[in-house]
Structures are given as C-alpha cells and as structure tokens.
Amino acid sequence: MQNLVNGKELWKTYDLGGVKVNALRGLNITVDEGEFVSIMGPSGSGKSTLMNLIGCLDTPSEGELTIDGREISSMKESELTKLRAEKIGFIFQTFNLLPALSVRDNVEFPMRNMSGDKKLNKSARRARAEECLESVGLSHRLNYLPAKLSGGERQRVAIARALVNKPKFILADEPTGNLDTESTENIMKLLHDINDGGTTVIMVTHDVETTQNTRILKIRDGVIEPNKGD
Amino acid sequence: MCIIGVMACVLLIGVINVVMYEMVSGLKGDLGTVHGKMYFEQNGTNYPPAGSVITESLGNEVLNKSVVDSQKSTNALFTPLQGSQTGDGGMTMVVGLTPGREGAYIGNTTVTGKSSLVGEADNAVIIGSETAKTYNSTVGSTITVNNESFKVVGIMKKVGSGWPLTIDSSMVMSLAHAQNISDRKGLVSTVIMVPSNGNSEQTVEDTLQSAYPKYDVYTEKDTQKTIDKQLKEVMIFMNMVIIMIFAVSMVLIMNVMMMSVKEKTKDIGTMRALGTKKGSIMLLIIYESLILSSIGGIIGILLISPVYSLLGILMGATNFNFVLPTSVIIQVAVIVLVIGTFSGLLPAYLANKISPIEALRYE
Ligand SMILES: Nc1ncnc2c1ncn2[C@@H]1O[C@H](COP(=O)(O)OP(=O)(O)OP(=O)(O)O)[C@@H](O)[C@H]1O
Ligand SMILES: [Mg+2]
Numbered sequence: 083m084q085n086l087v088n089g090k091e092l093w094k095t096y097d098l099g100g101v102k103v104n105a106l107r108g109l110n111i112t113v114d115e116g117e118f119v120s121i122m123g124p125s126g127s128g129k130s131t132l133m134n135l136i137g138c139l140d141t142p143s144e145g146e147l148t149i150d151g152r153e154i155s156s157m158k159e160s161e162l163t164k165l166r167a168e169k170i171g172f173i174f175q176t177f178n179l180l181p182a183l184s185v186r187d188n189v190e191f192p193m194r195n196m197s198g199d200k201k202l203n204k205s206a207r208r209a210r211a212e213e214c215l216e217s218v219g220l221s222h223r224l225n226y227l228p229a230k231l232s233g234g235e236r237q238r239v240a241i242a243r244a245l246v247n248k249p250k251f252i253l254a255d256e257p258t259g260n261l262d263t264e265s266t267e268n269i270m271k272l273l274h275d276i277n278d279g280g281t282t283v284i285m286v287t288h289d290v291e292t293t294q295n296t297r298i299l300k301i302r303d304g305v306i307e308p309n310k311g312d
Numbered sequence: 313m314c315i316i317g318v319m320a321c322v323l324l325i326g327v328i329n330v331v332m333y334e335m336v337s338g339l340k341g342d343l344g345t346v347h348g349k350m351y352f353e354q355n356g357t358n359y360p361p362a363g364s365v366i367t368e369s370l371g372n373e374v375l376n377k378s379v380v381d382s383q384k385s386t387n388a389l390f391t392p393l394q395g396s397q398t399g400d401g402g403m404t405m406v407v408g409l410t411p412g413r414e415g416a417y418i419g420n421t422t423v424t425g426k427s428s429l430v431g432e433a434d435n436a437v438i439i440g441s442e443t444a445k446t447y448n449s450t451v452g453s454t455i456t457v458n459n460e461s462f463k464v465v466g467i468m469k470k471v472g473s474g475w476p477l478t479i480d481s482s483m484v485m486s487l488a489h490a491q492n493i494s495d496r497k498g499l500v501s502t503v504i505m506v507p508s509n510g511n512s513e514q515t516v517e518d519t520l521q522s523a524y525p526k527y528d529v530y531t532e533k534d535t536q537k538t539i540d541k542q543l544k545e546v547m548i549f550m551n552m553v554i555i556m557i558f559a560v561s562m563v564l565i566m567n568v569m570m571m572s573v574k575e576k577t578k579d580i581g582t583m584r585a586l587g588t589k590k591g592s593i594m595l596l597i598i599y600e601s602l603i604l605s606s607i608g609g610i611i612g613i614l615l616i617s618p619v620y621s622l623l624g625i626l627m628g629a630t631n632f633n634f635v636l637p638t639s640v641i642i643q644v645a646v647i648v649l650v651i652g653t654f655s656g657l658l659p660a661y662l663a664n665k666i667s668p669i670e671a672l673r674y675e
Contacts, residue, residue: 139669163588166585167586170587178578178579192587195588
C-alpha cells in the first residue's frame with residue numbers, strides 16, 4: 083500500500099507575542115492510501131494544527147512532512163496552493179460554504195482553481211458538480227443558497243465540494259461537530275462510501291460513535307499516544 | 313450608501329466637465345468669429361475693439377493698402393449699447409460697418425432673413441441670437457432701443473457663448489447710422505481686414521505695424537491668447553475641484569471594500585484553503601470595487617443631463633435643449649474605471665494578507 087502522509091518529528095511552534103506555544107512536539111504520523119483515520123484528543127492537544135500541516139495550509143516549524151511523495155516544508159506558498167487544489171478535499175466543522183453562491187456553484191467552485199489541462203470548461207464543470215451533488219443526495223437543491231439548507235444538508239454540499247476535484251484524500255476537522263445524531267450518521271455513511279471508493283479520509287472527531295471501522299490515532303500534548311495494544 | 317456617494321461624485325465631476333465643455337466650445341465659437349480676420353486698432357485695445365478710436369480717414373488709408381483686400385474689409389464702429397444690460401448681465405454691441413461688407417464681421421454665420429444691409433432702410437439691423445432674445449424680436453419686427461427704432465432684417469444663428477461680446481450679442485447696422493446714433497461722425501473703432509490675394513496674415517501685420525507703429529494689429533492668435541488666459545485660471549480651479557471629488561469617491565469605495573473584505577474574511581480564507589490563488593482573490597476584489605463604482609458611475613452619468621438642465625433653468629435659462637457630449641461621457645467613464653480599480657487595490661492587498669488558517673479559526 084502506497085504511503086500518502088508521512089510526518090517525522092513534526093514540531094509546530096506558535097509565537098504569541100513573545101510567548102512560544104508548542105502545538106506539536108515531535109509528532110510522528112503515517113497514513114496509507116485508502117485508509118480511514120480518526121484523530122481524537124482533548125481540546126488544545128494539536129489536532130487542528132496537525133490537520134493544517136497535512137492540508138498544506140501551513141508548514142511545520144521543524145521535522146519532515148511528505149504528502150503524496152512530496153516534501154512540503156520547503157514549498158513556496160503558490161505550490162502549496164496548487165497542491166491543495168489538486169490533491170486535497172476539505173470538510174470543515176462550520177461547513178464554510180460561500181454564502182453568495184448557489185449549492186451548484188459552491189460545488190463547482192474548486193474546479194475553477196485548477197489550472198492547465200486540468201481546467202474543465204463551464205459545462206463540464208457543471209455536469210461534474212451535479213454528479214457530485216447527486217452522490218450526496220442533493221440533486222433537488224441545486225439552485226438553493228446555503229442559508230436555506232439545514233446543517234446536515236450543508237455538510238453534504240461541503241462533501242460534494244470536497245470530492246469534485248477527485249482528491250487524493252479528504253481532510254475533515256470535526257465534520258459532525260455541529261450536527262444532530264441523524265445527520266451525523268448520514269455524513270459518516272457518506273464518508274465511508276467515499277473511503278470505500280478508494281479515497282483516503284482523515285478526520286478529527288470528539289465523538290467515539292463516529293470512529294467505528296476507522297484507525298484511531300489519539301493525540302495528547304502535541305504527540306500521538308502509543309496504542310495500548312502495542 | 314457608497315453607491316450614492318459615488319453617484320453624487322460622478323454627477324459633480326460630470327456637471328463640472330459639462331460646464332467646462334460648454335465654456336470651451338462657446339469660446340471656440342467666439343474664436344471662430346475672429347477666424348481669418350484681423351483688426352487694425354488703437355494701441356493697447358483688445359477684442360472687441362470698442363475701446364479703440366481711430367479716424368475714418370485713417371481707416372480708409374489702411375483699406376487702400378495693397379496688402380489688404382479692400383473689397384472684403386471694412387471700417388467698423390463698435391459701441392456697446394447704453395443701458396442695454398440684459399438679463400444675463402451681457403451688453404448688446406452695436407457694430408456699424410459699410411453695407412455690403414457684412415461678411416468681414418459675421419463671416420459665414422447662418423442668417424435667417426437678410427444677411428446684407430444693402431438696399432435696406434437706414435435703421436435696418438442684423439442682430440445676434442442673444443440680442444434677438446433680449447429684445448424679443450423676430451425678422452421683420454421693429455425694436456426700440458434708447459428711443460431709436462430699428463428694423464430687424466436678419467437674425468444670426470448662435471455661434472458662441474456670448475463672451476466676450478461677439479456676434480451673438482451684436483447688432484449690425486450701417487456705419488453711417490451707427491456713427492449717427494452714437495454721435496461719432498468721422499470716427500471708427502477698427503478696420504476689420506482680410507489679407508489680399510497672395511498675402512499672409514503675417515505680411516499684413518508686419519506691413520501695417522511698420523507703417524503705423526502707434527497702432528495694433530489684432531489677430532486670431534491674440535484672441536486665442538486672451539481666451540487661453542481666461543480659460544486657464546478657470547480650468548485650474550475646476551481641475552482642483554475634480555481631483556478633490558475624485559479623492560472623496562476613492563476613499564468612499566475603498567472604505568466600503570475594506571469593510572467588505574473584513575466581513576468576508578472567513579469566505580476568503582475558505583477560498584484560499586480550497587486552492588484559490590492569491591492573484592484570483594485580488595482580481596475578485598478589484599472586480600467588485602469596479603462594479604460598485606460603475607453602478608454609481610452609470611447612475612451619475614444618467615443624471616448629469618437632467619441636473620445640468622435643471623441648474624440652467626434655475627439660473628434663468630429658457631429653451632434648454634442640451635445634449636450630453638460624448639467626450640464628457642467618455643471622460644467620466646474613464647474616471648469611474650480609474651476610481652474603481654485604484655480604490656480596490658488596497659482592499660485587495662489586505663485580502664491577500666488573510667491567512668487561511670486564521671480565517672478558518674475566525675467565527
Ligand atoms: N494560530 C495560532 N496562533 C497561536 N496559537 C495557536 C494557533 N493555533 C493553535 N494555537 C494553539 O496551539 C494549541 C493547539 O491548538 P489546536 O487548534 O491544534 O487544538 P485542537 O486539538 O484542534 O483543539 P480543539 O479540539 O479545541 O479544536 C492550542 O494551545 C492553541 O491555543
Ligand atoms: Mg481544532
């Protein structure tokens with residue numbers, strides 16, 4: 083199995099006006115292609131910080147991090163931006179749909195960030211957006227604005243948006259954190275379907291229920307706790 | 313709010329531009345009436361040559377010079393009509409000239425009725441459009457001014473802004489009659505000259521200047537200079553006003569755009585996270601600011617004409633049929649585009665400073 087994420091001795095230090103906060107303290111992580119990984123841990127333990135690194139939104143202060151075979155620590159911002167557009171699908175706790183765009187346009191949006199021969203024309207983009215919305219069961223909401231949707235529906239739109247560029251992996255930081263039980267089940271089923279289709283999923287969660295059939299990584303004080311079984 | 317502000321600014325810039333345009337085209341019209349003509353006059357007098365006094369015999373001497381086309385040139389007496397202060401504050405100018413030589417003064421201005429005084433009564437006059445308005449006269453009517461009555465045989469089409477006293481506010485009559493009513497027998501103000509065949513204006517000027525060093529030859533060039541001088545000060549002031557209004561609209565839009573960027577921090581962060589390039593974010597912001605300024609601009613441009621007409625009516629102008637000149641529209645449109653682009657730059661720069669991580673933490 084191909085190695086997708088490989089982080090060695092990752093440190094992330096924030097400088098809060100002179101006070102140094104070590105959010106990650108020499109953390110090691112590997113995720114293989116096709117895995118479904120759940121990251122758990124107390125508040126402030128560094129889960130989001132780690133997700134930001136894996137998501138190429140930030141680079142580590144120290145350590146090596148390769149994403150799909152490429153070392154990202156030394157990459158320029160424009161390269162990181164390109165990598166995000168092409169390889170990564172993001173799902174956020176607060177959905178983060180663009181409020182002025184319709185459901186269809188929201189899903190279509192990441193395709194506009196592609197460049198070169200990966201850039202599709204308008205009609206192909208529309209078709210792909212509708213295909214993804216159908217896969218999350220929202221074909222009947224194409225022209226709605228996000229504000230008119232329920233939380234569960236919004237997160238499904240966000241999932242469709244994350245899928246639209248056929249990413250290598252999906253990063254979901256507490257995707258069910260703002261949802262009721264029924265929507266949570268619904269979203270988890272979708273994420274597992276996506277994972278069954280071959281896309282790697284890395285998820286941060288506080289809810290043990292959602293970690294069924296996933297590999298659980300526990301993080302505490304900026305490092306991953308060794309498995310009790312080991 | 314901001315759109316109304318931009319609209320008001322565009323409106324102001326537009327109206328100022330129109331005023332300047334009208335002024336320039338008015339002055340150009342005046343200039344046109346001097347075109348190709350030269351005025352022989354007393355030293356130090358200007359145009360119109362009402363302040364100049366020369367004897368008719370000197371005038372005839374000048375007319376007989378070989379460099380002057382005596383058939384097309386004429387002695388002329390310019391006298392402002394006493395007590396003819398019009399509603400606009402202008403004065404009617406009596407221009408007496410030799411019948412048959414009217415062309416020397418009125419050039420190819422279109423005349424309704426007769427364009428020549430030859431064969432007409434002693435008190436026949438051809439009047440400018442402003443004069444016609446002032447005395448409410450039509451072709452064929454008789455008007456009474458200072459107890460003198462005049463028979464209007466022709467009315468000239470409007471050529472300029474009426475400044476300085478020119479064709480539009482003139483009253484052209486025979487030289488003899490003009491001398492008679494103004495009590496200036498044997499005197500004229502000027503000789504309006506056209507160079508004779510084969511001679512340039514320069515030759516005429518040089519010849520006359522050396523023959524009569526105590527007199528002036530006033531030409532189109534001098535008129536241009538006078539007009540330029542008058543215009544320059546007004547233009548500088550107007551342009552300063554425009555620059556200020558320009559700055560106000562920029563600040564307005566910039567403010568709105570900065571607020572909009574701040575409000576959209578989360579969205580911009582989301583877009584960046586999803587792989588939108590910095591350049592695209594920047595373009596988006598500039599595009600939005602362009603749209604804002606264009607909406608204000610279009611409404612403003614549409615309102616220029618009615619507002620200008622309204623101003624005209626408030627200032628007492630009648631029959632206002634004003635068409636917004638294309639050049640003003642283009643000028644204002646360019647200004648709007650520049651405002652839109654430049655006021656988007658700083659907000660766009662701020663938008664680019666937004667880090668996706670910070671923005672995603674932003675609630
Ligand atoms: N941009 C930042 N600047 C300064 N400190 C930060 C920043 N981001 C995170 N931190 C700090 O780093 C530590 C880890 O934060 P992080 O957001 O990764 O925790 P988390 O595990 O995601 O917590 P939660 O479950 O509450 O989301 C915290 O102490 C936090 O205050
Ligand atoms: Mg977090």
